[in-house]
Amino acid sequence: MMKLVYTILLISIFAPCVLADELPDLGDVSQTVLSPLDEKKIADQIMRDVMSSDEVVGDPEIQDYIQNLGMRLASNGPDKTQSFNFFVVRDNSINAFAMPGGVVGVHTGLIIAANNESELASVIGHEIGHVVQHHLARMLAQQKNDSIISMASMALAVLAARANTQLASAAMTASSAGAVQKQLDYTRTHEREADRVGISILEQSGFDTNAMPAFFETMQKGTRFVEGSAPAFLRTHPVTGERIADVRARVSQSRFRLLPYSPEFDYVRAKILASLNTPSQAVALYQDNLKEKRYSSETAQHYGLACALIRNNDLNGASKQLAWLRSNAPNHAFFATLAATIEVARDNPVQAAKAYTSGLATHPNHRALIQGYAEHLIRVRQFDQAIKFINEKQQLYPSDPVLFELKSKSYAFLGKRLLSHQAQGEGYFYRYNLQRALEQMDLAVRANDGDFYQQSIAEARLNELRKMIDEPKKSGIFK
Numbered sequence: 353m354m355k356l357v358y359t360i361l362l363i364s365i366f367a368p369c370v371l372a373d374e375l376p377d378l379g380d381v382s383q384t385v386l387s388p389l390d391e392k393k394i395a396d397q398i399m400r401d402v403m404s405s406d407e408v409v410g411d412p413e414i415q416d417y418i419q420n421l422g423m424r425l426a427s428n429g430p431d432k433t434q435s436f437n438f439f440v441v442r443d444n445s446i447n448a449f450a451m452p453g454g455v456v457g458v459h460t461g462l463i464i465a466a467n468n469e470s471e472l473a474s475v476i477g478h479e480i481g482h483v484v485q486h487h488l489a490r491m492l493a494q495q496k497n498d499s500i501i502s503m504a505s506m507a508l509a510v511l512a513a514r515a516n517t518q519l520a521s522a523a524m525t526a527s528s529a530g531a532v533q534k535q536l537d538y539t540r541t542h543e544r545e546a547d548r549v550g551i552s553i554l555e556q557s558g559f560d561t562n563a564m565p566a567f568f569e570t571m572q573k574g575t576r577f578v579e580g581s582a583p584a585f586l587r588t589h590p591v592t593g594e595r596i597a598d599v600r601a602r603v604s605q606s607r608f609r610l611l612p613y614s615p616e617f618d619y620v621r622a623k624i625l626a627s628l629n630t631p632s633q634a635v636a637l638y639q640d641n642l643k644e645k646r647y648s649s650e651t652a653q654h655y656g657l658a659c660a661l662i663r664n665n666d667l668n669g670a671s672k673q674l675a676w677l678r679s680n681a682p683n684h685a686f687f688a689t690l691a692a693t694i695e696v697a698r699d700n701p702v703q704a705a706k707a708y709t710s711g712l713a714t715h716p717n718h719r720a721l722i723q724g725y726a727e728h729l730i731r732v733r734q735f736d737q738a739i740k741f742i743n744e745k746q747q748l749y750p751s752d753p754v755l756f757e758l759k760s761k762s763y764a765f766l767g768k769r770l771l772s773h774q775a776q777g778e779g780y781f782y783r784y785n786l787q788r789a790l791e792q793m794d795l796a797v798r799a800n801d802g803d804f805y806q807q808s809i810a811e812a813r814l815n816e817l818r819k820m821i822d823e824p825k826k827s828g829i830f831k
């Protein structure tokens with residue numbers, strides 16, 4: 353209990369003036385308790401669980417959308433040195449959460465509930481506020497835990513208690529943190545600070561700052577949501593009438609320059625909606641919306657219908673929607689992925705290859721097309737070409753685990769064991785799983801089928817991974 357009182361006291365000392373426009377400088381305080389490196393280590397531990405979770409949406413178009421949006425917002429935040437990882441959690445409750453070290457999760461339910469991109473950005477901006485003010489990290493540090501791993505599992509336990517998400521429920525039972533999670537709830541001061549950072553970020557990033565109070569109010573009234581229960585975001589970040597008034601007052605002074613409309617948000621939202629319920633229900637939803645003209649973006653309705661039709665195995669129907677999109681909407685990378693996905697579902701490798709190569713010609717950096725084409729090349733057993741293509745595209749995405757995994761698969765088909773294990777090891781490395789990465793690199797070194805050069809690279813990497821695993825034990829925070 354003393355610790356809790358101390359935490360609140362500490363926060364009140366350094367954030368005494370709630371109406372001041374400048375933010376209290378909490379950086380120095382936090383860094384004396386938990387260094388940026390320690391926060392990064394906690395973040396890596398959390399990311400390992402995140403990357404291996406089925407709850408996390410792997411679709412590269414949805415993932416890249418949220419990562420790009422998050423990075424755009426974070427780059428307009430007060431701390432440019434803070435690193436971030438944004439991802440989408442398959443969870444229909446309306447929520448988002450921030451973990452130490454810049455790990456930010458966004459529920460699919462939040463994306464669906466947001467009426468426009470500014471509303472979504474206002475919640476992400478608020479979460480970035482919690483990260484850059486080190487709210488949770490500072491509270492964790494106050495718990496006098498002796499290891500990064502237990503702090504990471506405590507952070508996940510807090511997440512489980514707050515967001516009730518599957519992602520963290522395993523960590524919840526595995527950790528002794530259950531008893532202290534209540535002490536780690538955000539205070540009203542935290543919420544106000546996060547709102548202030550969020551508004552400033554929205555303003556700087558060209559979003560409508562009015563979206564924040566509007567969305568908070570809608571959530572509070574609960575009118576827009578069919579589930580009946582209050583959005584989970586309100587439980588984890590209590591929104592009061594006073595807080596909304598405070599945010600409104602701030603927003604009225606802000607001068608934002610609204611950026612031009614981008615269809616990406618509507619397409620991502622449509623794609624998520626198309627993945628819910630049964631395939632035929634998803635198709636019916638979009639057909640009804642189009643019939644009743646119940647939409648803000650007609651294009652997004654046709655895009656969503658195409659995604660739902662693919663799920664429902666009506667590929668000719670999906671093709672018709674794609675044709676509508678191509679003649680009625682500006683060209684978009686998502687349409688190219690859609691075209692290729694239809695041909696893959698048709699099991700037509702010739703047309704699939706054409707769809708991928710023409711899509712990549714126009715959108716050479718689009719990750720969904722890159723991963724899809726690599727998978728296609730493996731499917732048609734063009735392993736050498738798959739490896740060549742992946743090597744080329746890895747210059748754009750050097751830390752994408754999927755590309756390493758596809759490369760490993762290609763090498764395995766060619767019977768190249770060293771190279772296959774090595775690529776698999778890098779795949780685990782970029783899924784933050786050092787132990788598995790080490791095991792694979794060890795197998796690579798022992799495979800004995802590489803030349804001198806390949807052998808030396810694998811050995812050097814094995815040593816490097818060993819050092820990374822041993823190194824945290826030397827850090828002062830560990831026993």
Ligand SMILES: [Zn+2]
Binds near residue numbers: 588589
């Ligand atoms: Zn909050």
